[in-house]
Amino acid sequence: MTVDLSRNLDRGGDAHGDTYAAVENLNGFRHDDHLTGTNDANRLYSFDGDDVVMRLGGDDSLAGEAGDDTTDGGTGDDTLDGVRGDNDLTGGPGYDIVVADFAPGDTVVRDFDPGEDRIHFYGESYETFMARAVQDGADVVYQRGNTYLGYETSLRIGNTTLAALTPDVMLFD
Numbered sequence: 001m002t003v004d005l006s007r008n009l010d011r012g013g014d015a016h017g018d019t020y021a022a023v024e025n026l027n028g029f030r031h032d033d034h035l036t037g038t039n040d041a042n043r044l045y046s047f048d049g050d051d052v053v054m055r056l057g058g059d060d061s062l063a064g065e066a067g068d069d070t071t072d073g074g075t076g077d078d079t080l081d082g083v084r085g086d087n088d089l090t091g092g093p094g095y096d097i098v099v100a101d102f103a104p105g106d107t108v109v110r111d112f113d114p115g116e117d118r119i120h121f122y123g124e125s126y127e128t129f130m131a132r133a134v135q136d137g138a139d140v141v142y143q144r145g146n147t148y149l150g151y152e153t154s155l156r157i158g159n160t161t162l163a164a165l166t167p168d169v170m171l172f173d
Contacts, residue, residue, distance in 0.1 A: 001031065001034070002034040002035075003033075005024070005038045005042070006056055024040055024041065025043040026042070026043075026044050027047070028046035028051060028053075030048040030049060031048075031049045033046045033047075033049060033051045033052070036056070037054065037055040037056060037060060037074075038056060038057075041058040041059045041076075042060045044060065044061075045062075045063045046067075046069060047065045050067045050069065052069070053070070055073050056074045056075075057074050057076050058074075058075075058076045059077040060074070060079070062081070063081040064081075065085075066084040066085050068085050068086040069082060071087065071088070071089050072090045075093050076092070076094045077094045077095040078094060079096070079099065080097070080099065081099035082099075084103040084105050086106045087105065087108070089107060091111055091112075091117060094116070095118075096116070096117045097117070097118045098112070100120065100121050100155055101122040101123065106153070107153075107155050108158065109155070109156065109158055111158065111159070112159065112160050114160055114165065114166075117169075118171055119165075119169065119170055120172075120173070121171065123173075124144075124172060126170055129170065129172075132144060133165070134162075139156050139157060139158050140157045142154065
């Protein structure tokens with residue numbers, strides 16, 4: 001399904017050709033969705049499938065479930081959550097929060113700015129993160145395996161250094 005709220009247009013599925021007015025939040029389906037928001041604040045959530053979730057501006061909350069998702073927050077202060085699968089996350093200009101819960105898959109954060117953005121971790125501590133993270137060229141890479149459940153997960157934070165990832169930048173639950 002393809003839905004572009006900025007153009008008030010839906011392409012695909014039972015709603016093909018439908019138009020929308022004053023819609024700011026959107027849930028996708030369990031297939032490969034392409035969801036685009038507006039210049040206002042949006043909450044865009046895609047379920048399973050290999051999805052593309054894009055926002056044009058505003059302060060947004062963007063999430064993809066299982067599958068290999070690409071998420072771009074556009075301008076504004078955004079919250080990006082890749083959940084499970086191999087995810088490619090771009091916050092864009094503004095104060096962005098990347099949510100990392102370490103489910104199976106590999107996540108890449110493209111435009112992390114430690115002076116402006118934050119990473120919110122679930123299930124880890126700052127000390128554990130720093131002990132497992134390594135500098136890989138211009139990126140920081142964190143890997144963790146779960147031998148009991150039989151999966152690995154990784155997080156690549158683009159264009160940053162280990163020294164820049166201070167406790168002020170990293171939020172932990």
